[in-house]
Amino acid sequence: RTNSILEKPDEALFADVSNRFSEYLIEATEGLYFGPGTWNEHPDRATRSDGTVLDFPRLSAGTKDLFALCLRLALAGHYLDGAEGFLLMDDPLVDLDPVRRKAAAGLLSLAACKAQIVVFTCHPAHAALFPDANRVDLSVG
Secondary structure (H helix, E strand, C coil): CHHHHHHCCHHHHHHHHHHHHHHHHHHHCCCCEECCCCCCCCCCEEEECCCCEEEHHHCCHHHHHHHHHHHHHHHHHHHHCCCCCEEEEECCCCCCCHHHHHHHHHHHHHHCCCCEEEEECCCHHHHCCCCCCCCCCCCCC
8 A cells, every 4th residue: 555655646645635634624623624725745734714824833732632633544544545454543532622522532433434443542531432432441450
């Protein structure tokens, strides 16, 4: 899969990842933000629904965390598109406030419809945000 990705022109890679990223960001922020449009190297800004463009450093800490999650899911989706595979995530909800945590859990559930996602967490409340997930308790004792 890596070789097929590397054979594509950069524009195709960036367009696909950018589109996926924007879709995820819209979902995660309930339409408050969408992606930066086209980009050539990496996303460095988001556009608010009122048209205001905010560079990454100007986003709130919680929005930055959602931004980063959306980017990871977009890249993973591009890489796994049509291939068997899975994504491992170590507590992606830990630094989010309750509202963003719920939005991120919904986003992860949506992404899990396309690829297997394994989420590790030590927070039972975070695990409870995935009621339809197959859970494995790895606690010792």
